Amino acid sequence: MTALGFLYPGHSAEDDYPRIEQLLGSDIRVDLVHTDLGEDAYRVDALRGTGSPERLAAGLEELRLAGVEAVVWACAGGSFVLGWDGAHEQVRGIALAAGMPASSTSFAFxxxxxxxxxxxxxxxxxxxxxxxxxxxxxxxxxxxxxxxxxxxxxxxxxxxxxxxxxxxxxxxxxxxxxxxxxxxxxxxxxxxxxxxxxxxxxxxxxxxxANQVTVWECLRLTDRRVNAPELGALFTREPVVQV
Missing domain, CATH: 3.40.50.12500 (Rossmann fold)
Structure with missing residues (x-):
């Protein structure tokens, strides 16, 4: 069983995740923890607040207790508004706090x-x-x-x-x-x-x-490749062979 962890801001399209879990197969578990959205606004200041270290850290303990193997911050705007370097720093902070590999939706793309x-x-x-x-x-x-x-x-x-x-x-x-x-x-x-x-x-x-690549990214962090055509071309690629 591969357990995937996700930090998801608020409540909007989180039902995409159990749908993806169903399409991936019985040996993959999707664990999603909701983080505090803060102000629901597509503005730079609000999106930065959504992805603040304090808000993200609040959900990590629950994911650790669930036994997930990697975690992805399931938010694009709450990471790319930080810029390339800032988004890297955000992911490093999540990985350090979680004690496991981490990424975000922005890097997933x-x-x-x-x-x-x-x-x-x-x-x-x-x-x-x-x-x-x-x-x-x-x-x-x-x-x-x-x-x-x-x-x-x-x-x-x-x-x-x-x-x-x-x-x-x-x-x-x-x-x-x-x-x-x-x-x-x-x-x-x-x-x-x-x-x-x-x-x-x-x-x-x-x-x-966004939700598709977010789950794919978490699978990548756990070295899993899953063939799931109903999730699109991204999930029908053959594994890359390292020479």
Missing amino acids: VHALQEIEVRRVAVAATYPDDIARLFADFLRAGGAEVTGVHSSGTVTAAEAGAWGERELFALARAADSPEAQALLLPDTALHTVAHIPALEKDLGKPVLT
Whole structure:
């Protein structure tokens, strides 16, 4: 049994995680602990507060007691707003406090792009324009080429969490471009897991979503590779063979 740990801010799309657990198989357990969201606002100051060390540390003891093998901060905005170096420092702090490997959703996107060998990406963001641009800057720092950023202007996680299939597909189609090799949906407050195969079929390319890559990243930290086509192209790759 591989036990995966996640720190999830507030309550928006956390039901994506038991859905992913079901699709992964019986020998993988997903343990999710909710952290204090603080002010629900897609602003830099509020997102920095959401990812503060005090808020993250509060949930780590519960994950340790659950016996998880790695932990991922399941929040994109609460990490990439810190910038590349700041997000690294945040993850180091989580790993030190937890005593186990750690990462965040922001780095999960960077590592997932490396896994599927893609550089040119389009960003379909629920966030306001300024926050969406910070995510694009983070991706560029990680080696990606961002072909375009489309923002819906959503201002809270609660608003994003209330979206359904219609809003999700409209955002994805508006953001996609022929130059992009993959489409990224960076908000863990957005329900996406049930729609990934249909999105990939509709767009004709890999689609990476926040909750999807977050779980994949935790599997990566535990050296697990799982074939789960219902979770999209990211979960159908053959393991990379190190020479």
